[in-house]
Amino acid sequence: MQIRYTDALIIGGGLAGLRSAIATSDRGLDTIVLSLVPVKRSHSAAAQGGMQASLGNSIMGEGDNEDVHFSDTVKGSDWGCDQEVARMFVNTAPKAIRELASWGVPWNRVKKGERSVVINAQNTTITERDEAHGLINARDFGGTKKWRTCYTSDATGHTMLYAVTNEAMKRGVIIEDKKEAISLIMQEGQCCGAVVRDLKNGSLVAYVAKGTMIATGGYGRIYKQSTNATICKGTGHAIALEAGAYMGNMEAIQFHPTPMVPSGILLTEGCRGDGGVLRDKDGYRFMPDYEPEKKDLASRDVVSRRMLEHIKKGKGVKSPYGDHLWLDISILGREHVEKNLRDVRDISMTFNGIDPADEGKKGWMPVLPMQHYSMGGIRTTPKGQSINVKGLFSCGEAACWDMHGFNRLGGNSVSETVVSGMIVGNYFADFCEETDITINTKVIHDALEKEESLMTELLAREGDEKIYDIKDRMRNIMQEKVGIFRNGKDLHDAVEELKELLQKTKHISIENKYRLLNPELEEAYKVPMMLKVALCVAKGARDRTESRGAHYREDFLKRDDANWLNRTLSYWANEEDIEPTLKYEALDIMKMEMPPAFRGYGRKGFILENPLSSKRQEEVDKIIAEHKGDRYELQEKLMPYELQATYKRKNERLGDNDE
Amino acid sequence: MSREISITALKYNPSNPKSKPEFKTYTLEETPGMTLYIALTKIKSTIDHDLSSDFVCRAGICGACGMVVNGKPRLACKTLTTDFPEGKIDLLPLPTFPLIKDLSVDTGSWMKNMSVRVQSWIVANEVTDISKIEKVVEPSVAEDVFELDRCIECGLCVAGCSTAIMREDFVGAVGLNRVARFSIDPHDTRTDEDFYELIGDDDGIFGCMSLLACEDHCPKNLPLQSKIAYMRRKMVKV
Numbered sequence: 001m002q003i004r005y006t007d008a009l010i011i012g013g014g015l016a017g018l019r020s021a022i023a024t025s026d027r028g029l030d031t032i033v034l035s036l037v038p039v040k041r042s043h044s045a046a047a048q049g050g051m052q053a054s055l056g057n058s059i060m061g062e063g064d065n066e067d068v069h070f071s072d073t074v075k076g077s078d079w080g081c082d083q084e085v086a087r088m089f090v091n092t093a094p095k096a097i098r099e100l101a102s103w104g105v106p107w108n109r110v111k112k113g114e115r116s117v118v119i120n121a122q123n124t125t126i127t128e129r130d131e132a133h134g135l136i137n138a139r140d141f142g143g144t145k146k147w148r149t150c151y152t153s154d155a156t157g158h159t160m161l162y163a164v165t166n167e168a169m170k171r172g173v174i175i176e177d178k179k180e181a182i183s184l185i186m187q188e189g190q191c192c193g194a195v196v197r198d199l200k201n202g203s204l205v206a207y208v209a210k211g212t213m214i215a216t217g218g219y220g221r222i223y224k225q226s227t228n229a230t231i232c233k234g235t236g237h238a239i240a241l242e243a244g245a246y247m248g249n250m251e252a253i254q255f256h257p258t259p260m261v262p263s264g265i266l267l268t269e270g271c272r273g274d275g276g277v278l279r280d281k282d283g284y285r286f287m288p289d290y291e292p293e294k295k296d297l298a299s300r301d302v303v304s305r306r307m308l309e310h311i312k313k314g315k316g317v318k319s320p321y322g323d324h325l326w327l328d329i330s331i332l333g334r335e336h337v338e339k340n341l342r343d344v345r346d347i348s349m350t351f352n353g354i355d356p357a358d359e360g361k362k363g364w365m366p367v368l369p370m371q372h373y374s375m376g377g378i379r380t381t382p383k384g385q386s387i388n389v390k391g392l393f394s395c396g397e398a399a400c401w402d403m404h405g406f407n408r409l410g411g412n413s414v415s416e417t418v419v420s421g422m423i424v425g426n427y428f429a430d431f432c433e434e435t436d437i438t439i440n441t442k443v444i445h446d447a448l449e450k451e452e453s454l455m456t457e458l459l460a461r462e463g464d465e466k467i468y469d470i471k472d473r474m475r476n477i478m479q480e481k482v483g484i485f486r487n488g489k490d491l492h493d494a495v496e497e498l499k500e501l502l503q504k505t506k507h508i509s510i511e512n513k514y515r516l517l518n519p520e521l522e523e524a525y526k527v528p529m530m531l532k533v534a535l536c537v538a539k540g541a542r543d544r545t546e547s548r549g550a551h552y553r554e555d556f557l558k559r560d561d562a563n564w565l566n567r568t569l570s571y572w573a574n575e576e577d578i579e580p581t582l583k584y585e586a587l588d589i590m591k592m593e594m595p596p597a598f599r600g601y602g603r604k605g606f607i608l609e610n611p612l613s614s615k616r617q618e619e620v621d622k623i624i625a626e627h628k629g630d631r632y633e634l635q636e637k638l639m640p641y642e643l644q645a646t647y648k649r650k651n652e653r654l655g656d657n658d659e
Numbered sequence: 660m661s662r663e664i665s666i667t668a669l670k671y672n673p674s675n676p677k678s679k680p681e682f683k684t685y686t687l688e689e690t691p692g693m694t695l696y697i698a699l700t701k702i703k704s705t706i707d708h709d710l711s712s713d714f715v716c717r718a719g720i721c722g723a724c725g726m727v728v729n730g731k732p733r734l735a736c737k738t739l740t741t742d743f744p745e746g747k748i749d750l751l752p753l754p755t756f757p758l759i760k761d762l763s764v765d766t767g768s769w770m771k772n773m774s775v776r777v778q779s780w781i782v783a784n785e786v787t788d789i790s791k792i793e794k795v796v797e798p799s800v801a802e803d804v805f806e807l808d809r810c811i812e813c814g815l816c817v818a819g820c821s822t823a824i825m826r827e828d829f830v831g832a833v834g835l836n837r838v839a840r841f842s843i844d845p846h847d848t849r850t851d852e853d854f855y856e857l858i859g860d861d862d863g864i865f866g867c868m869s870l871l872a873c874e875d876h877c878p879k880n881l882p883l884q885s886k887i888a889y890m891r892r893k894m895v896k897v
Contacts, residue, residue, distance in 0.1 A: 037713075037721075037767070038723075038766060038767030038770060038812070039767075040722075040770070040811075040812055041715045041716070041721040041723045042721075043715070043716065045716065045720055045721050045811075046716050046718065046720050055793075094790075095790060096789075098787065098789040098790075098791075098793045099787065099789045101793045101794065101796075102781070102783065102789070102793075103780075103781055103846075104781040104804075104844055104846055104847070106796075106802070106804035106805040106808055106844075108798070108801060108802075108805075109795075109797070109801045111798045133795070133798075134795030134797055134798065135793060135795060136793055137798075152808070153805060155720075155805075158720065158808075158811070159805065162808065163781075166779050166780035166781070167780060169771070169774055169775060169779070170778075170780040175771070177767040178759070178765070178767065199759075200765065201674050202674055229715045229717070230715055230716075262692060263692065263694075263717075263718075265717070266718070320691065343719075343720065346719065347718055347719065350737050350739075351692065351694070351737075352692070468704045468705075468708065472704070511708055511709070512708065514675055516672075516674040516675065517674045517711065517759070518709065519703065519708060519709060519710070519711055520709060523708075650790065651790055652790060652791045652792050653792070
């Protein structure tokens, strides 16, 4: 029996996991990070456009602060987020970006004087302040009031991931790659580590830890078309589900407006943030007709729906891969594209043979909305601990703590990874410091033995089903029936078909009977896990009879604050169940700093109001009217929240102009 | 018009004592825009469920899928099958790195050792107060650092390097570029003497024979030739 002991076990080596590892390591805790791939290849590296933090250095971000960022994030979430978590986030994001700068992320910097930018498809000259020269710059992104998205060209996630990995290595954090956690070790309802498969030799090892964190990113690969990396299969969620943990809002899936057709490779929102526009088959820029205020830069859920709406009107461009639209960045000029959208240009030239800097139609890139981000995940407290499994923490995209609600703003995810790594990483360190576990070796032995027998049993199966066919079928169902536009009938069918597929996985046979390194065996244990995650998404979507953020029901068009201002919790009640059980957690309007209202984009008048919204708004208005003092004190009156003192400090800005 | 292409790959599973290295040839129909990622995924799901490879981002960003394609190290995900007019493609795992199985190799351990060896991180004396306005950096300097920070550790420069084959501990163009990157970073306080301690030997800057296959094969078009020359000039002076 191979056993490893550590204080803190972190499953997932992307930005969230690695930043958490730095937090635990800085507290003197033995820390092990497990990763499916060498950590610098994690999907965090694919974040292109940038990271939101309200520094307000650029003239176009002047006056930005935590309050504006908070308001944008809550509206973006369609009031589905936990507002206290959103506050924790916006207050820490400026610190996160400054920490990353000190760790060597070569953020693009403000250059004083005049520069030419494209705003609303017009060349415009802006003048950067002298005192901002050399400070961190920002670009525009969707659903934001200010230019707030800090960047390194269009390789922001890459530079961040390298800096954070380097810092973790500097601290001697143990990083083990090609390791896959396949189950959690549970003792009397508490998580005490994980059973891990070594992907270099196929052996199973038990990792026993005082605290276990899951930071495995999203679950986009349950869809046929996704911008996610091949490793984003949701197996981290599945092992938590199998250990009894609650998932939150799994049906909240984001579809990004501009992945490229047909490869599904993402073209960053920075394309539109920098002034690029969407065009239809006639070359017409259609977004201003639908969204007069935010135009091409409304939130992602809204832009994606408008695009499909426009295609349904017959305005799509025909192609062998179905209809698509165009993304035009040629209007930004060659110099800008080659410098600030370099990877986009490289991707477009490599995969489609199109140089997007070429003027006019020649440079337009074919795009179509596809699955991009998982707002849902392991449901945790604001401190990052599972709400029902002790010793299990989660942060980053894998978690639902819940700062994105039903739609995430561009630039807020890569920001969340490091911010949650700082905040949750430190609460996780507190837990590991305070906790001692006594574990019976039989518990460890049984956990290992269970997985060993699963492998034996999988190899022995002699059914007619093929695991690759089941996987393809699942991904097609999710694509066709649990996509951007959803309806009761399709969702009902999807749940039934997914249940059937989950049962079929018991009747597969594997061609190659070799036990150690065997890709087909890996599929055989992973696909049932993916199906469980897919069932949480489909069933959550079926039962949520309203439209909120990215969850859009053609048969229930309105956001229903009267009945659905809540969070879906899905969990696996019994091991032998073939579908998750759902329950709901209400959001308390009377505690909100920003009671539910219209977002300022998307369809107007499509809200079923909760009477408490106006009641709370009156309270908020009264507090504001009577308030004497600065904005920090006002915020504290409106909605007090807990955060580590070091992260709660005020963020200094140029001239501190935000009072 | 579609054509049939044939892909030959090395198959070998070192974890299985019964496995012997062999070549397997797969024929499949080429589809428009087909990359080696698409082709190998197709082979894996329909012809040979047992074929292993290392794709992650499939967009040329993560650097996972380096392999030797018709004799040259390339990122498989960025390689279009139409690049080969004969329609015959031979695939081998990247040399220098330990083989895991078939086309899958362990680049992670090599890169980790290199990173620790060249101390691939910022060394600073002062503690940064992250609630205060950040240190000013000249915009052009930030751009210069970014230029070198674009390396994705794919290992193609190492796989193409003759020194790396002769000297097991050679840090490769990837390592030398990394040092060049930190040497121009204004946050890093290390001097040329400090960097000399890290790379001032034959496993470092003086091991390079200037054959420059590294630059030929770099998928990010990093200026490896000029940066190695730049570091060598600096190190000679120490």
